[in-house]
Amino acid sequence: xxxxxxxxxxxxxxxxxxxxxxxxxxxxxxxxxxxxxxxxxxxxxxxxxxxxxxxxxxxxxxxxxxxxxxxxxxxxxxxxxxxxxxxxxxxxxxxxxxxxxxxxxxxxxxxxxxxxxxxxxxxxxxxxxxxxxxxxxxxxxxxxxxxxxxxxxxxxxxxxxxxxxxxxxxxxxxxxxxxxxxxxxxxxxxxxxxxxxxxxxxxxxxxxxxxxxxxxxxxxxxxxxxxxxxxxxxxxxxxxxxxxxxxxxxxxxxxxxxxxxxxxxxxxxxxxxxxxxxxxxxxxxxxxxxxxxxxxxxxxxxxxxxxxxxxxxxxxxxxxxxxxxxxxxxxxxxxxxxxxxxxxxxxxxxxxxxxxxxxxxxxxxxxxxxxxxxxxxxxxxxxxxxxxxxxxxxxxxxxxxxxxxxxxxxxxxxxxxxxxxxxxxxxxxxxxxxxxxxxxxxxxxxxxxxxxxxxxxxxxxxxxxxxxxxxxxxxxxxxxxxxxxxxxxxxxxxxxxxxxxxxxxxxxxxxxxxxxxxxxxxxxxxxxxxxxxxxxxxxxxxxxxxxxxxxxxxxxxxxxxxxxxxxxxxxxxxxxxxxxxxxxxxxxxxxxxxxxxxxxxxxxxxxxxxxxxxxxxxxxxxxxxxxxxxxxxxxxxxxxxxxxxxxxxxxxxxxxxxxxxxxxxxxxxxxxxxxxxxxxxx
Numbered sequence: 066x067x068x069x070x071x072x073x074x075x076x077x078x079x080x081x082x083x084x085x086x087x088x089x090x091x092x093x094x095x096x097x098x099x100x101x102x103x104x105x106x107x108x109x110x111x112x113x114x115x116x117x118x119x120x121x122x123x124x125x126x127x128x129x130x131x132x133x134x135x136x137x138x139x140x141x142x143x144x145x146x147x148x149x150x151x152x153x154x155x156x157x158x159x160x161x162x163x164x165x166x167x168x169x170x171x172x173x174x175x176x177x178x179x180x181x182x183x184x185x186x187x188x189x190x191x192x193x194x195x196x197x198x199x200x201x202x203x204x205x206x207x208x209x210x211x212x213x214x215x216x217x218x219x220x221x222x223x224x225x226x227x228x229x230x231x232x233x234x235x236x237x238x239x240x241x242x243x244x245x246x247x248x249x250x251x252x253x254x255x256x257x258x259x260x261x262x263x264x265x266x267x268x269x270x271x272x273x274x275x276x277x278x279x280x281x282x283x284x285x286x287x288x289x290x291x292x293x294x295x296x297x298x299x300x301x302x303x304x305x306x307x308x309x310x311x312x313x314x315x316x317x318x319x320x321x322x323x324x325x326x327x328x329x330x331x332x333x334x335x336x337x338x339x340x341x342x343x344x345x346x347x348x349x350x351x352x353x354x355x356x357x358x359x360x361x362x363x364x365x366x367x368x369x370x371x372x373x374x375x376x377x378x379x380x381x382x383x384x385x386x387x388x389x390x391x392x393x394x395x396x397x398x399x400x401x402x403x404x405x406x407x408x409x410x411x412x413x414x415x416x417x418x419x420x421x422x423x424x425x426x427x428x429x430x431x432x433x434x435x436x437x438x439x440x441x442x443x444x445x446x447x448x449x450x451x452x453x454x455x456x457x458x459x460x461x462x463x464x465x466x467x468x469x470x471x472x473x474x475x476x477x478x479x480x481x482x483x484x485x486x487x488x489x490x491x492x493x494x495x496x497x498x499x500x501x502x503x504x505x506x507x508x509x510x511x512x513x514x515x516x517x518x519x520x521x522x523x524x525x526x527x528x529x530x531x532x533x534x535x536x537x538x539x540x541x542x543x544x545x546x547x548x549x550x551x552x553x554x555x556x557x558x559x560x561x562x563x564x565x566x567x568x569x570x571x572x573x574x575x576x577x578x579x580x581x582x583x584x585x586x587x588x589x590x591x592x593x594x595x596x597x598x599x600x601x602x603x604x605x606x607x608x609x610x611x612x613x614x615x616x617x618x619x620x621x622x623x624x625x626x627x628x629x630x631x632x633x634x635x636x637x638x639x640x641x642x643x644x645x646x647x648x649x650x651x652x653x654x655x656x657x658x659x660x661x662x663x664x665x666x667x668x669x670x671x672x673x674x675x676x677x678x679x680x681x682x683x684x685x686x687x688x689x690x691x692x693x694x695x696x697x698x699x700x701x702x703x704x705x706x707x708x709x710x711x712x713x714x715x716x717x718x719x720x721x722x723x724x725x726x727x728x729x730x731x732x733x734x735x736x737x738x739x740x741x742x743x744x745x746x747x
Contacts (some may be wrong), residue, residue: 097337108186109136112143112154112169113161114686115344116193124193125162127247128628131254132189132213142187150176163190166221173218180299184651186301187224189215194228194343195350196246204237210350210357211253213261214340219303220296228341229253230357266336269317271297272651273713278310281317281334281714287707289317294337296329304328306337311614311715318614318715332706355688388443396422396435396513397457401613402711403718403730406462406622410733413618413645414459414462415505416719417510419611437514439473449473450498461509463501463618467494474605484519484604504646506544506617506711510610516603525602588699614715619730620645622707629735642707655708655729660700662734666724670697706734 105298116343130147137144154161159168173188189225191213198207214226231253234247269283279297283289291312297304297319304326307319319334341514344350350357397419406412417440440459451459452466501507543557626641640656659669697703708729710717717728 074501095255097673101637105702106143107141107142108145110150110176110186111136111147111175111189111248112150112163112172114191114193114211115162118193118195118506122161122249123243124196124246128191128193128211128250128254131251132191132211132258135254135258136189138259141262143573145176152176157536161356164414166216170218170221174301177218186218187215188218189213191226195414196249197349197351198242198245201235204235205240205242205245206235207233207242207249208351209246209249209253211250211257212343213254213257215261215338217296217298217303217335218296220302220306221559222294222296222306222337223337223340224266224296225261225338227257227264228259229256230351231256234661243700245354266338268335269675271328271332271334274318274329275713277615278318278320278715279307279328279332281319282315284313284315284317286314294322295331295334296337297320297333297334299329302326304332306483307334309478313371316712328347328493334360339690341693396515397438397511397611398422399509399511399611399718400614401507401509402716402728403616403618404460404634405730406460408465409464412462412464413501413730414460414464415501415507415509415596415616416458416460417451417509417613417616418458422488422611435513435515435604437474439512439514439607441510442467442501443509444505445498448495448498450494452494461501461618463503463620466496467498468498474607484522484602487602489605501618503618503620504648506615506650506714508612508615510612512610513608515608516605519602521602522543522604584643617648617650617711619647619709619711619718620731622709622732624732624735627735627737630737632738638737641706644709645730647709647711649714653710653712653729656705657708657731658697658703658705660697660703661706662736664704664706666695668694670694700739702736704734704736707732 077082111129111133113122114125114132116122116125133144133147136142145474145678150172151161153172155165157168157171157175159172163169163172166279169188169190173186177186177188191211194210194212196209198205201580205640211231212226212228214223217224231249233248233252246276266289267288269281269287269289271279272282273280279291287307289312291309293309295307295309297307305321305324305328307321309317313317321328343425375712399417399419401415401417404414404416406414417732420436436454438453438457440451440453440461442450444459450460452473453459473494527633623643624640624646625643627638642656644654654673656672657664658672659665661668708727708731710729715726718730719728721727721729721731
C-alpha cells in the first residue's frame with residue numbers, strides 16, 4: 066500500500082478522496098450563506114387599490130401590480146406574489162379592495178406568514194385618488210394621482226407612504242383613455258416608490274431594557290429624531306409602541322407608551338410614518354394646469370384660537386389641582402448622574418438633583434410649603450436614603466453610609482384634600498441602609514413633604530371639626546347635633562363633634578368651652594365649635610415620587626502605562642488603562658489628548674476606543690497621528706486621560722463644564738514630554 070501511495074495514481078486517488086470529504090462541507094456553507102442573504106430581505110405584500118373616482122376595479126388592480134413591480138425592482142424587499150395575496154383574501158372570506166385596517170392585518174399575516182413564518186412584514190394598500198385625460202399638443206395625455214401607504218403587519222401602523230402624480234406619454238390617433246390612464250398609473254407607481262425609498266424610515270434593535278425604557282443601537286445618524294413614535298416587534302408579533310427620548314448619533318432611548326408583552330433585547334424597532342392625507346370628498350386633487358393640490362381644506366383662523374383656549378383651560382385646571390390644595394402629583398423632575406466624590410477625588414458617587422414642578426406648589430396662601438425633600442434609591446424601598454430641607458441637590462457616595470441634614474417624616478399621607486396628620490413623626494435613617502456600590506445600576510426617586518393649613522384645604526376645615534357660627538334653636542329630639550346645637554326636652558344626648566351633653570334631666574348642655582346652654586339658645590355651642598377646631602393648624606402631606614433614569618456609579622479608570630512625566634521619543638507609545646468594575650454592562654471608552662492640563666474643547670483631541678483600553682499611538686509624529694492638529698503635534702508636553710461611561714445610563718455622568726459630549730468618568734490626567742535633542746558638539 067505504501068508503494069501504491071507513492072505512485073502518481075495513488076497520489077491522484079488520495080487527492081480525489083480528500084476533495085470528496087471536503088466538498089459537502091463547502092457546499093453546505095455556501096448554501097447557508099445564500100439562504101441567510103435571502104432571509105435578510107423584509108417581506109412586503111401589496112393589495113388591490115381603491116379607485117376613489119369610479120368603481121372601475123381594473124385601475125385599482127393595475128395600480129397594485131405596478132407598485133408591486135416597482136418595489137421588486139429595488140431588490141430591497143421579498144415581494145409576495147399577487148396570487149398569494151389574492152388566495153389569502155379568499156381564504157379569509159374577504160373581498161377586494163380591502164376595507165379597514167383589521168382586514169389589512171389579517172391578510173398581511175396570512176399572506177406574509179405563508180411566505181416567511183419566522184418574521185413580520187409590511188402590507189401595502191392605497192388609492193387611485195384621481196385621474197384625467199387632457200388634450201395636449203395635438204394628442205392626448207393622462208394624469209393620475211396615486212396614494213400609497215405601507216403598514217406594519219403586526220401593529221397596522223403606517224411606516225411609509227407617498228402621494229404622487231404620474232403622466233402618460235402624449236399619444237395621437239385612436240388610443241383609448243384606458244390605455245393612457247394605465248400608462249399614467251405605471252408612471253405614478255415609479256414616482257411613488259422612488260419617493261418612499263428616499264424617505265425610508267429608520268429601524269433599530271433593542272440592546273438593553275428597563276422597567277419603562279429601552280436602549281437602541283441606532284440614533285440620529287440612522288434618521289431617528291426626538292419625539293418619533295416607534296413600533297416594537299418580535300418576529301411577526303407586536304410587542305408594543307414607544308417614543309424616542311434622549312438620542313445620540315449612534316444610540317437612542319425609547320420610553321414605552323404601550324406594552325403588549327415584555328420588551329426584550331433583540332426586539333426590532335421601526336419608526337411610525339404620517340401618511341399624506343386624502344383630499345376632501347368631491348375635490349379634485351389634480352390642478353387644471355398640472356401638479357397636485359397641496360391642500361384641499363381652507364385654514365380657518367379660529368383653529369388657533371380654539372387650541373389656545375383649550376391650552377389655557379388645561380393649564381388653569383393643572384394649577385388648581387396641582388397647587389395650593391395639595392395634589393398628590395409628582396413635585397419635581399429628577400436627574401441622577403454618576404460623578405466622583407469631591408472629598409476623595411476617586412470614590413464613585415451619584416449626584417441627584419431635581420427641579421420643582423411648576424404645577425406643584427406645595428403651599429397655599431398661608432401654608433409653609435415644602436418642608437422636606439426625601440430621596441429614595443431603588444435598592445432601598447421603605448426608607449429614604451437622603452433627606453434635605455432646603456437644597457434641591459444631594460450626592461450619594463460609596464465613601465460613606467447615606468446621611469441627611471434632618472430626619473425624615475414617615476407618616477405624612479399622600480394626597481392633599483383631608484387633614485389626617487398635624488404632627489408627623491420625625492425619624493432617623495436606619496444605620497443598616499446599604500452603601501452605594503460602584504458598578505451597580507440604580508434609579509433614584511424624590512418626593513416632597515409639604516404642609517398647608519386646614520383653611521387652605523378644599524373642605525375648608527381639618528379633622529378637628531370646625532363649624533360655622535350662628536346656630537339656631539334645636540328640635541324636639543334632644544340629641545346634640547354635630548354643630549354643637551342641643552335641645553331642651555331633657556333627653557340625654559350622645560357625644561357631638563364639639564361638645565358632650567352631661568345632664569339629660571335638666572336639659573343643660575356643656576359645650577367644648579365649658580359654657581352651659583339651656584333652652585333653645587345655641588349660639589354659644591356654635592361659637593365653641595368654630596373656635597375649638599384645628600382650622601389654623603398645619604397639615605402634612607407627601608407628594609407623588611418622581612424617578613430618574615438609570616445611573617451607574619463608576620470609579621475612575623487608572624492609566625498604568627506609560628508612567629507619568631516620562632519623556633517619550635518619536636516612536637509610537639503603548640497606552641494601557643485598567644477599567645473599573647462596570648457590572649458586566651456595555652460601556653463606551655474615550656482617550657483624550659491636549660496641550661493644556663484643563664483639556665479645553667478647542668485644543669483637545671478625542672480617540673474612541675472599542676472594547677479595550679490598550680492601543681498604540683504617537684501624537685508627535687508618524688502616520689497614526691493624522692487626526693492631531695499641528696498645535697498638538699508641535700507641543701513639547703502633552704496631557705492625556707481616559708474616560709468611561711455605561712451606555713444605558715441616562716443622561717450619563719455629570720457633563721464636564723456643561724459639555725454634554727463629555728459625560729464620562731475620567732481618569733486622573735497624566736502628561737509626557739518630547740525627548741529633547743541634545744545640542745551638537747563644537
